[in-house]
Amino acid sequence: MKTVLFFALCLFSLNLIAQDKLGVFDHHEDVGNPSMKGSATYNPETQQYTMESAGINMWDKADQFHFLWKKIKGDFIITASIQFIGKGTNPHRKIGIIARDKLTTDSRYADACVHGDDLTSLQYRSSDGAITEQVELSVFHPTDIELQRIGNKFIFSAAVFGENYKSVSKEIELAEEVFAGLFICSHEDKVVEKAVFSNVRIIIPAAKDFRPYRDYIGSHIEVMEVQTGLRKILHSAPNSLQAPNWTKDGKTLIYNSEGLLYNYDLASGAISKLNSGPATNNNNDHVLSFNGKNIAISNHMGTTRISTLFTLPITGSDNPVAITAPESGHSYLHGWSPNGKSLLFTGQRNKQYDIWSVDIATKKETQLTNTLTLDDSPEYTPDGKWIYFNSVRTGTMKLWRMKPDGSQQEQVTFDEYNDWFPHISPDGKWIVYLSYPKEINPTDHPWYQKIYLRLMPASGGIARNIAYVYGGQGTINVPSWSPDSKRIAFVSNTQLK
Secondary structure (H helix, E strand, O other): OHHHHHHHHHHHHHHHHHHHHHOOOOEEEEEOOOOOOOEEEEEOOOOEEEEEEEEOOEEOOEEOEEEEEEEEEOOEEEEEEEEEEOOOOOOOOEEEEEEEOOOOOOOOEEEEEEEOOOOEEEEEEOOOOOOOEEEEOOOOOOOEEEEEEEOOEEEEEEEOOOOOOEEEEEEOOOOOEEEEEEEEEOOEEEEEEEEEEEEEEEEOOOOOOOOOOOOOOEEEEEEEEOOOOOEEEEEEEOOOOEEEEEOOOOOEEEEEEOOEEEEEEOOOOOEEEEOOOOOOOEEEEEEEOOOOOEEEEEEEEOOOOEEEEEEEEOOOOOOOEEOOOHHHOOEEEEEEOOOOOEEEEEEEEOOEEEEEEEEOOOOOEEEOOOOOOOEEEEEEOOOOOOEEEEEOOOOOOEEEEEOOOOOOOEEOOOOOOEEEEEEEOOOOOEEEEEEEOOOOOOOOOOOOEEEEEEEEEOOOOOOEEEEEEEEOOOOOOOOOEOOOOOEEEEEEEEOOO
């Protein structure tokens, strides 16, 4: 038994070492025997990949390139932020994401290909040895790309950072299990080109028959620099992790998992349970007070699982203090007033969901909105002058704001997407929020979707995308800004079992 355990530990250690060397991939190699050897390196600190390669071309009946790959079976989504290094020699140098049946030079394949010039296209070879074909995509010099497989349908999406994806697709019959990953080709036999790939994610989506709130897939807790979009995975688990928020001292993330709250220490990576006493059915609505000393939670109570608000010290407590009563109806927490005296929540009262505030000391509730449609996700600005929220009163879920007494309600976002969870930066200058595509039911914020995280000036202006994420429910339900207003924390999802 000890011998078996020893070899198991050795294997685990070797896997960790391999991961440090190649990140999420298994191997890298030259395909098509370029005359100059290519390379691929991984920086575990930045989680970026640097690749170099020569290669005559990836076209016609044969390809020469360097390939960083992993075997993937079935449907997948691979995303990356990409950047050529240097001006380059041939304008047709290529980088991107590719899926191939084989490692032979003439294998059938599909790829998301970005050239050194203006050409961006989904290239493919429909059978071994066939002539390469392509479907062009009208995005010039994209920085963010995605290759998705759904059965034999391959979808190439691309955007310049900040913009929305544009997509093309093609039915291409490949094997169920393919070699998939990143590639680079110089388009010159005697020239080596170089590129850096950031924010690389291999996503295995939820099964088509997945049951919301019953079936869960794996989770990554990530942090991101909001101005650059550079992301880093801090912690991964095969179960559901949700809604990380940053403590006032900048040292800890607090997140929810399976009804409990946990601390993630940013310096060491250590995880510890946050004691919430008998409140062990917490949902992903937990908010810290502005002074950082307390946390408020929404805990499901009794057999009917009525969401009820409690407060407790940030250090935990055996006896959280109830703020709302289960008999009043569901109360879903979203905000804490800057003066620390009241909480904001979405309340099920009078047979509808509206935004309410509750005085922590007296437990007196005050209704702030009154519409037949859903109003949700209220949050104070740091100066206490506004409450931002999302409302579906126009037919699409959009961001709104109002004064703390519920007056001067006005719409803030106006595009076709369904916008949720406005979070205002501690310096009051920015709002980050989540956008679902227009096809999603506007009253819902479902799990496991392709979504945008967006950033807009609090003073008003045009929003831009800062992350292209597979997630949704649990991604950014709570205030998630770092104290210095430079980063946010959020959750992305993939099957990890």
